[in-house]
Amino acid sequence: MVNKDIIIIGGGASGMMCAVKAKENNPDKSVLILEKQNKIGRKLLSTGNGRCNLTNLDADNTEHYHGSFKKNLKTMFKSCDMMNLMEQFSNLGLTVFSDNEGRYYPFSNHAGTVLDLLRYRLKELKVEIVCDCKADSIEKKEDSFIVSAGKDKYSCKKLVVSTGSPASPKLGSDKSGLSLLEKLGHKIVPLSPALCLLEVEDKAIMPSIKGVRQKGIVSLYDGDELIKTESGEIQFTDSSLSGICIFNLSSYVQELKNPIVSLNLNYDKDNYGQLLYILKLNKTRFKTREIKNFLDGFYVNKLGVALLKSAGINKLNRPVSALSKDEIDNICDTIYNWKFAVKKPADYSKAQVCSGGVFGDEINPKTMESKKVRGLYICGEAVDINGDCGGFNLNFAFTSGIIAGESV
Ligand SMILES: Cc1cc2nc3c(=O)[nH]c(=O)nc-3n(C[C@H](O)[C@H](O)[C@H](O)COP(=O)(O)OP(=O)(O)OC[C@H]3O[C@@H](n4cnc5c(N)ncnc54)[C@H](O)[C@@H]3O)c2cc1C
Incomplete structure (x- = not known):
């Protein structure tokens, strides 16, 4: 039996930061x-x-987070806000910069720098690290814990579980940490992939626009009910929609009965009348061009053709003058409201994070200590909280790690 004062299970972002502070x-x-x-x-x-978007200028705004721990975030950020986290990065020797969207990265633009500086600090502090060591059971005995990993046993007074989520299993993630916490009496909110691309049901149109990127507004509906709108660059793959705006909507899809994404690719956002006016004008200005080139002034040709086909326009080698009033209306409607039925995300391999995890009410946000088991602390993605794209997930992992480390 190896006896230690503090053991941290999981050497990811939150576990490493927690160990430094502890x-x-x-x-x-x-x-x-x-x-x-x-x-x-x-x-x-x-x-x-590979650049490590480690936090965001707006990281203390709780609107960027989702899950049962969300209501605790204000309290948590009182103990450690974004400026405290910046100070911690600075203490590690890390220089950071923010892009024009408020996303912070290491100045080196290299995730390896963040990892190296954490590793150097752990070494200077003489934190011990045992790799290739999967914790497979935790036993609470009076005021201590016994962690088993294969044949090895470790005991400690204070235990931190920072085992992350099963998102992107090729990077070694799994549910094992959450199973350990469940056995200790914690309620686990069911997991589902979040921050992932959205596979569309009707894939016929997709291969032709694979690789296209277009700015637009994306709205997620459950049937007719609007759930959330985001804007930004939409990326088309051969079967899916991708891009940060899509990632941010993906967290909601699992809960919906009939998820539909609507793209508004109008250059002037909400000005439907202006778009219709220009389309009608272009019909007369460019009457001898082939219809397949009708939208070339707005989009790369393959996207324009895909929009025309989705609007039900056939015989694209006809002259533009042949477009009927109804066809112009349909083109305008499609640009303004291009609908895709969406498959529910079920594939952890393509997800950056998971929704679900340890139920938020069971963790004290001032310390990250379990309210169920004294001396047990839980931080990072194992908690039922997930953030938008833009550095919010690492912000939570690091911040909760700092708080747990300062509390053990
Ligand atoms: C491709 C990708 C890109 C991302 N980009 C960003 C980004 O730019 N910005 C951002 O904010 N977020 C990003 N995220 C999300 C972010 O990486 C996670 O939210 C964050 O790493 C969570 O930190 P964590 O410490 O909780 O978990 P992890 O970093 O996953 O660490 C958990 C650790 O615990 C170990 N472990 C698990 N179970 C056991 C066990 N039973 N015994 C021992 N060890 C165990 C795992 O091996 C792992 O090392 C990205 C995620 C992915 C997959």
Whole structure:
């Protein structure tokens, strides 16, 4: 049996930050990270397309987060807000910059820098790390915990579980940490993939526009009921819609009976009348052009053709002058409200995060301590909270890790 004062299960973003704070605050206590993969911080290296979007200028705005822990965020951010997190990055020696959307990245533009600085600090503090060590059971015995990992046993007074979520399993994620917490009596809000692309039901049109990127407004409906609207760049793949605006809507889809995404690709957003006027004008201005080129002034040709086909326009080699009034109306409607029935996301492999996790009411937001098991702390994505795209998930992972580390 290996005895330690503080054990952290999971050496990801939140676990590493938690270990740094735990040891800084308790230099005389022994702190150990147990990590099931052969190295710590593997997922962190893949974040932000390898650039690590680590927080956001608007990170303390609770509207960017979803899940049962959301109502605790204001309290939590009173203990550690975005400026405190910045200070912590600075203490690690990390220089950051923000882009014009308020997203913060390491100045090196390289996720490896963030991981390296965390690793250096853990080494300086003499935090012990055991890799290739999957915790497979936790037993609470009076005022201590016994963690089993294969044949090895570890005991501690304070235990932190920061095992993340099963999103992107190729990076080593799974549900094992949540199962351990469930066995300790925690309620686990069912998991589903979030921040992922949305596969559309009718794929006939998609291969022709694969690779196209277009700015627009995206609205998610459940049947006729509007759920949420986002705007930004929409990316078309051969079977799915992607892009940050789509990712942000994906978190809601699992709950919907009849999820439909509507794209408004009108260059002037809400001005339907102006669009109709221009289309009618173009019909007379460019009457001898072929219909397949009718939308070339707005979109790359393949997107224009896909819109025309979706509007029910046939025989695209006819002259533009042949377009009927109804056809012009249909084109305008399609540009303004291009509908796609959406498949519910079920594939963790394409998700950046998961919704679900430990029920928010069971964790004290001032300390991240479990309200069910004394001495147990839970941080990062294991908690039922997920953020929008833009650095909000790492912000929560780091911030909750800091609070847990300062509280153990
Ligand atoms: C491709 C991708 C890109 C992303 N980009 C961004 C981004 O730019 N900005 C952003 O804010 N968020 C991003 N995210 C989300 C972000 O990475 C996560 O929210 C964050 O890493 C969660 O931190 P965590 O510490 O809770 O979990 P993780 O970082 O997943 O760490 C959990 C650790 O626990 C270990 N573990 C699990 N179970 C056990 C066990 N039983 N025993 C021992 N160890 C265990 C795992 O191996 C892992 O190392 C991205 C995610 C992905 C997949």
